[in-house]
Amino acid sequence: TRTPLVAGNWKMNGRLDMVGALGASLSGLRNSRAEVAVCPPFPYLAPLVRALGDSGVQIGAQNVSRHQDGAFTGEVSAEMLADLGCRYVIVGHSERRALYGEDDELVGEKFLRAQQGGLIPILCVGETLREREAGETEQVVVRQVSSVLDVAGIGAFDQAVVAYEPVWAIGTGETATPEQAQEVHARLRAALAAEDASVASRIRLLYGGSVKSDNAALLFAQPDIDGGLIGGASLSADEFSAICLAA
Ligand code: 13P
Known part of the structure; x- marks a missing residue:
């Protein structure tokens, strides 16, 4: 049986005072069945690590460089994130694909770099509304996962999480129905099972x-x-805590 994971992605939101507030209320989640992670903007990672202390809540970043150390002004490496105490990093979020031109190849590189630097990537996949209406949902999400499988290999998915995020449901208030989501999740797990059934049975699909x-x-x-x-x-x-307790 898989331990559920609930991860909060603050995107480019929040201020320092949210870190303390969250730290105080999340320590009440010690008894939740789910593992809980919070992914704030880079500047709040270190203060959040301190605020969460030994609450058991994990920290993740929202992005990582495809490079290791070096002359890459403005970039943050996986090693730096691991050094701070991060466990997770989101890669391939649809906002980065759509707004920052991240393609499957770059997402695959970041996935590999994250793992090499000691992080667990949360690989995001999902179709646009146009793709869903064209009946291409499964084809799109399987392509997005397969492009990473091709470079990383199925074994790498034992240290990874996959998140299905239909683009039309992000920030719109329009949630996929449980049946719509389950259908895609089952397809994703089957695609992974075609490579290795036991890895597929262990991986968490968010x-x-x-x-x-x-x-x-x-x-x-x-x-x-x-x-x-x-x-x-x-x-x-409060809302995030309630969601964590629902898992
Ligand atoms: P919302 O929960 O705001 O729809 O965003 C989902 C998301 O993109 C998480 O990464």
Whole structure:
């Protein structure tokens, strides 16, 4: 059985005072069945590590460089993130694919660099509304996962998480139904199982896209949904805690 993971992605939101507030309320999650992670903007990683102390809540970053150390002004390496105490890093988020031109090749490089630097990548995949309406959902998400499988190999997915985030559900208030999400999750797990059944049975597949405390439980109850990647609702400590407790 898989331990669920609920990860909050603050995106480019929050201020330093949120770090303390979150630290105080998340320590109440010690008894949650799910593993909990918070992914704030880079400047808040170190203060959050301190604020969370021994709460058991994990820290993740939202992005990582494809390079190791060197002359790459403005970039942050996996080693630096691991050094700070990060466990996870989000790679391939649809906002980075759409707004920063990240393609499958770059996402694959970042996935590998993250693991080599000691982090667990949370690989995001998901179709646009146009792709869903064209009946291309499964083809798109399987292509996005396969491009990383091709460079990293199935063994690497034992130290990875995959998040299915339909682009049309992100920040729109329009959540995939539990059945829609389960269908894609089952397809993703089958694609991984075609390479290695035991890796596929162990990997956590998260759902992301307008998850709220009032729809989380039904989504998380689906057999192939192992938690969530939470955007807007992770900015409220109470709302995020309720979602974590629903897993
Ligand atoms: P929302 O929960 O705000 O829809 O964002 C989802 C997301 O993109 C998490 O990475």
